Amino acid sequence: MNSNENIPYKIYLSESEMPKDWYNVRADMKKKQAPMLNPATGKPMTAEELGHVFCDELVAQELDDDTRLIPIPETIRNFYKMYRPSPLVRAYCLEQKLGTPAHIYYKFEGNNTSGSHKLNSAIAQAYYAKKQGLKGVTTETGAGQWGTALSMACAYLELDCVVYMVKVSYEQKPFRREVMRTYGASVTPSPSNTTQVGQKILAEYPDTTGSLGCAISEAVEYAVTHPGYRYVLGSVLNQVLLHQSVIGLEAKTALDKYGVKLDTIIGCAGGGSNLGGLIAPFMGQKLRGEADYDFIAVEPASCPSFTRGTYAYDFCDTGNICPLAKMYTLGSSFMPSPIHAGGLRFHGMSPVLSELYDQKMMRAVAISQSDVFKAAEEFARIEGILPAPESAHAIKAAIDEALKCKETGEPKNILFGLTGTGYFDMVAYGQYNDGIMSDYIPTDEDIQKCIEKLPKV
Numbered sequence: 001m002n003s004n005e006n007i008p009y010k011i012y013l014s015e016s017e018m019p020k021d022w023y024n025v026r027a028d029m030k031k032k033q034a035p036m037l038n039p040a041t042g043k044p045m046t047a048e049e050l051g052h053v054f055c056d057e058l059v060a061q062e063l064d065d066d067t068r069l070i071p072i073p074e075t076i077r078n079f080y081k082m083y084r085p086s087p088l089v090r091a092y093c094l095e096q097k098l099g100t101p102a103h104i105y106y107k108f109e110g111n112n113t114s115g116s117h118k119l120n121s122a123i124a125q126a127y128y129a130k131k132q133g134l135k136g137v138t139t140e141t142g143a144g145q146w147g148t149a150l151s152m153a154c155a156y157l158e159l160d161c162v163v164y165m166v167k168v169s170y171e172q173k174p175f176r177r178e179v180m181r182t183y184g185a186s187v188t189p190s191p192s193n194t195t196q197v198g199q200k201i202l203a204e205y206p207d208t209t210g211s212l213g214c215a216i217s218e219a220v221e222y223a224v225t226h227p228g229y230r231y232v233l234g235s236v237l238n239q240v241l242l243h244q245s246v247i248g249l250e251a252k253t254a255l256d257k258y259g260v261k262l263d264t265i266i267g268c269a270g271g272g273s274n275l276g277g278l279i280a281p282f283m284g285q286k287l288r289g290e291a292d293y294d295f296i297a298v299e300p301a302s303c304p305s306f307t308r309g310t311y312a313y314d315f316c317d318t319g320n321i322c323p324l325a326k327m328y329t330l331g332s333s334f335m336p337s338p339i340h341a342g343g344l345r346f347h348g349m350s351p352v353l354s355e356l357y358d359q360k361m362m363r364a365v366a367i368s369q370s371d372v373f374k375a376a377e378e379f380a381r382i383e384g385i386l387p388a389p390e391s392a393h394a395i396k397a398a399i400d401e402a403l404k405c406k407e408t409g410e411p412k413n414i415l416f417g418l419t420g421t422g423y424f425d426m427v428a429y430g431q432y433n434d435g436i437m438s439d440y441i442p443t444d445e446d447i448q449k450c451i452e453k454l455p456k457v
Helices: 056-063 074-080 092-098 119-131 145-157 167-172 174-182 196-204 212-225 238-257 273-288 351-358 369-383 389-408 426-433 444-451
Strands: 021-023 069-071 088-090 103-108 136-141 160-166 186-190 229-231 264-268 294-300 310-315 324-329 363-367 413-418
Touching: 021 238, 021 273, 056 119, 056 238, 074 119, 088 238, 092 103, 092 369, 092 389, 103 238, 103 389, 119 136, 119 145, 119 238, 136 145, 136 212, 145 160, 145 174, 160 167, 160 174, 160 212, 167 174, 167 186, 174 186, 186 212, 196 212, 212 229, 238 273, 238 351, 238 413, 264 273, 264 389, 273 294, 273 351, 273 413, 294 389, 324 351, 363 389, 369 389, 369 426, 389 413
Parallel strands: 103 413, 136 160, 136 229, 160 186, 264 294, 264 413, 294 363
Antiparallel strands: 021 069, 088 103, 310 324
16 A cells, blocks of 8 residues: 555646557466357367458457567557546545545546547557458447447548447437437447348347347448448457557556555456456556456446356357357346446456456456446546446445445555446436436346357357
8 A cells, every 4th residue: 555645636647658559468368268269160260260250450469369568550549649648536535535544546538529448449440440441340339438439430540330239228328329420420229120130139039128249240240241341349359458458558657656556456347348458457467476456347237247147158249140259158148138337238258357257366246226326426426527337337346445445444545447427328317316227137047048048169
């Protein structure tokens, strides 16, 4: 615990202190994540096979388990400068309100038009698509942060952007949808009748509100059936965690400037992009035996992949057209309830984070929606930022950890990721304020039915 009380409220890095390389945590993992498998052959996916879906250089990043530092192209670094470095904030007001001896920090990623950390990977993936000479890219989006970020990046690089947005979010978050359209993207509620897999899902689940798994299936189908397009993903994949490492690298540089040694690092977890990016350099230290940290993944109780899922090979999409990934999963047929943290409504988890979790390198907690929004409003009133529902999961866990310090009298340095703002999530805040928000938690039977449908690998 660092005793220095002269730390600024906000720590800003200079442009010269921004990362020049992405950090690949896989290079320091003694036991790597399991490879993606071709569902038809049961064998590891080759670069050629993945190249039918993803951009060539992104395929290379996806399969690279050994290169520790990968240079960030100058075009991407220049784009980053429009909104990075992002501030590292010492939550003095929250500490005082809680009466805790803990020091609480948060890395704020909401200071760009997309409103979240997703832009860090969106510009990278769009850049490689443009470099390859493609016409456009397709993707899915849950709450809309990723779709918004990708539409911004594509507009900047003059690429077509085709977005399949989870139906419940499409209806709950019309303003996020309009931001995407303002940047030139076409946005379709998923599941839809525009794809074969969407039609199949609607036939089986006619009243479904959709899921990230459904939207992924539709976006992949569009990409592989339209020449000049490739599919890009905002979370889960190795390449995405690589790009998001700028979050943790900046945070570590800022903390090192003031000699702050962290004890606990907390991130919300849906597919793993924010959590993986935030913890990356710190996890690297832990893997190399240089330092130890308590990493906490926070997920919704309605979609508890880590805390109640099974570590097994599964499809990343509901339509079962994507490769198989070994991950903590609730089953690709699991249909999450229409919670407002749309970015966390995914049945699985990043293979890298799943392997680290299985190795007991990190722990996880699941929190109900009402408790999340209670923490969100408390934070907004104290720290002055209205957080995204996804981010509020990490806020709730950080408050809980700080209160434990109050009980024990043990001072700790706590860092959490504030992934973005919640100004497009006012329907959710309205339901919470009106007392009509529901807390759906799947039963063991609900989950088991989906687990029984896992592919036999």
